Amino acid sequence: MTRFAHNGRIQIAFEDLGGAGGDPLLLVTGLGTTRFWWPDGLVGELVRRRFHVVAYDQRDAGQSTRLPDRRVGSPLSALLRRAAPAYSAEDLTDDAVAVLDALGWERAHLFGYSMGGLVAQRTAIRHPERVQTLTTSSAVPSDAKGLSVLRYLRLAPLPRFARLHHPETPQGNLALAVAVARILASPGQHIDERDVREFVQKETANQVASFRDRKAQGRQIGATWHGGPLARIAAPTLVLHGEHDPLLRVAAARDITAAVPGARLRTLPGVGHFLARDIWATYANELRALADRADEQPPTVAHG
Secondary structure, eight states: OEEEEEETTEEEEEEEEEOTTSEEEEEEOOTTOOGGGSOHHHHHHHHHTTEEEEEEOOTTSTTSOOOOOOOOOSHHHHHHOOSOOSSBHHHHHHHHHHHHHHHTOSSEEEEEETHHHHHHHHHHHHOGGGEEEEEEESOOOTTOOGGGGGGTBOOTHHHHHHTOOOOSSHHHHHHHHHHHHHHHSOTTOOOOGGGTHHHHHHHHHTTOOGGGOHHHHHHHHTOBOOSOOGGGOOSOEEEEEETTOSSBOHHHHHHHHHHSTTOEEEEETTOOSSOOGGGHHHHHHHHHHHHHHHHHSOOOOOOO
């Protein structure tokens, strides 16, 4: 059942995915996708490892508030341009905290994937008292800005994204989702309709298709950060990254790990930028181990 949190005039849609009574875990989704893109199989693995799992739609995606249209261009041009953003990166972190408030969670474990990893990093910086542990996966470092982000990007997939054109029908949405997933998967990995059908069916049932809205994606990625550096993160931190990620270089994960005090890096051979079924159990095990280690450790003090 969809519920809503509020950050001022912004309404944030979220959903309880199960595991009540377990450790609170907030899933932070990536650019242009929605909470429906978290695979049921991964959520099930997390619930079985004693997490209470909640996912939400970032602003400008899914059932959350859409901002007024603004000429921001493609996501890449929005990243590189110095035009006034539609909102700040701080706003995105405050949206996550609004969900915690609506749930009555004083603190939670955060798991952010892709752009969601970036938002999760910044939430741990801006709201350290609300973050119990941080897991950032397939993400760029929060400290990277503007042109410096390009050193982490693999540019080859970008023209492939630009060439994707499918009719706005249920079958067209499914074909588009398959095409996006294939671009994000590791080379040689087989992706077909089974891997994305559940996402598309959920979005169709809720009358959303955020992965089509490039203007909204441009507004999301154009949000500028004025907060502190990664060195200020006090939460126990895990950095995950696929060694065959076709979109982001492993150097992104290494730099996050180097910047965050005490962070642990786990790279995964054969893994790309797509949450494929063969990594669900591994990811869930890593999050459980991080949470268990955090329970055993005394609180840390951030520096920076």
